[in-house]
Amino acid sequence: MAATGPLARICRLSSIICRNHCLKYNIGGQRRGIASCIDPAHGLTDEQKEFQKVAFDFAANEMAPHMAEWDQQEIFPVETMRKAAQLGFGGIYVHPDVGGSGLSRLDTSVIFEALSTGCVSTTAYVSIHNMCAWMIDTFGNTEQRERFCPDLCSMEKFASYCLTEPGSGSDAASLLTSAQLKDDHYILNGSKAFISGGGDTDVYVVMCRTGGKGPKGISCLVVEKGTPGLNFGKKERKVGWNSQPTRAVIFEDCAVPVSNRLGEEGQGFTIAMRGLNGGRINIASCSLGAAHASVLLARDHLLVRKQFGETLSNNQFLQFKLAEMATKLVASRLLVREAASALQENRSDAVSICSMAKLFATDECFNICNQALQMHGGYGYLKDYAVQQFVRDVRVHQILEGTNEVMRMIISRNLLSES
Structure with missing residues (x-):
């Protein structure tokens, strides 16, 4: 079926994106290929790949070049976010009749993962904004939806x-x-x-x-x-x-x-908790983007950094660490996408699966980013290198949208109540 409305706008904009079979994005001004084993396009429909490309490109061109500046000068990048809203990212899972893109929870996860490769902090705020717009769209009456949602979806208001x-x-x-x-x-x-x-x-x-x-x-x-x-x-x-x-x-x-x-x-x-179920998937998706970027940054560093007469990429210990990072990234992504589908389908296990995804992905993705920093050695601790910002920005994901300790409570309560 041909895409219509906001989704069509997203897909049309993708025509300006590089059509390489291997997705690329920009960190620190360098174009890097994505290894096939961790390619986030695997398993997606053609439409999902189209707006994923748009999100990657926006992250590369509009976010990553400014990520460090926004962090160090504490800039709230209003105009950049409004540019994202022009692509349909201001109300991703809000209904189209009030200006939203009408996409699914899985589509939303794909978009937030891609955007977070450019700036986790900004994408995380956009995810919260989307959650608020969805709450008004879902629980508001006609007058409330028409009064608030269009300006939120365009990010004229935040x-x-x-x-x-x-x-x-x-x-x-x-x-x-x-x-x-x-x-x-x-x-x-x-x-x-x-x-x-x-x-x-x-x-x-x-x-x-x-x-x-x-x-x-x-x-x-x-x-x-x-x-x-x-x-x-x-x-x-x-x-x-x-x-x-x-x-x-x-x-x-x-x-x-x-x-x-x-x-x-x-x-x-009830409204708050239903909002948080989606918020947990959103924030886990932001962690995926940070971990994905960090794996590639670590890989690239290992390929060029020399110690003891050879590049670090020849060190088997670091090879194995990189393999573990990639494996945990893909496992996290699969769980987050399963949770997104469960929430979209209103499955009986949705709350527990969303909690599992948030718990697992935010813990493991922080560990991936932290290991990537370690692989950079002293350089990883310098603010000239993006990896340290990914570590700092994803750390809070283990705390907000319900702490990971609370996620364990929700999961165990579900297991014990059905025993």
Whole structure:
């Protein structure tokens, strides 16, 4: 079937991409081929290969050349992200009738993996933005979808996800931010912590307490920047993810119209968790991109770096390490793509498989990036070399979207409940 709408736009743009059978991308200004055994195009449809090429090319030309600058100067690359939105990457799995690309979860994973080879931090923010747009698209009414989604899909406006609080991280159901109903508004009080894009974004998808204790007392409100009583903390100084600002989001008698509530009262925790299932696949996909780039960087370094009279590529220990890295990368990719398919199909095992994918991929991909840094020796610790930034940017993936300890809890709970 011929592609239509936003997908057709993505595929048409791919015609400008190099048609080499071997995909290529740019890290540090050098074009490198992808070894066939780790080629991320394996198993994809022709359409998926088309927009994967577009994403790789965008990563190479629009992101990788600026990755270090964005990191070191802490630049939020708004215009670059809007260019990505022109390719359909601002609302990848949002319905086309409100400006989205209408693609599947697997398609989304493929795109985020490719984009992350150019900049993990920026792609990770784009993944969060996509999650917020999807939540409004999925749980909003017609008026809300038409009001918010088109500007989010074009990235004319940017979104942030507000769940974590200073006193409730892994235990999200214990959140304290309150929303008291007063006439046709909720009066919002409390604070959210570690909010990606906080202060620089336009739309905040906020989980708050409208009822009693526990998950059934939580609702979801969309709060727009400029609303009186919406304030922000200082910009956090982070190890990685420096191309996206992180701040506390603070509500002080912040009046939010009832018309900005997504779904019914008490539905917020369900909305939050459904969003996170996809968010876990997205962030795992970003880890895949970093690991993929790091394997190639390590390979290229081994081929040119000489010690003891020969290149490091002749050292069997390092050959074996590289083989292990490649194997773990491919295993991670297969699990992430299986999880994406499970979520798309609404399978009964989707929550557990998404948790497995997030746990396995973020752990193993961090290890791959870290091993790649080790293979670079002292050079890997210099900011002139991209590998150190991949290490710093993916480390947080083991913490956010549910810590990997919580992923283990979800998986084990599923196993024990069915025994």
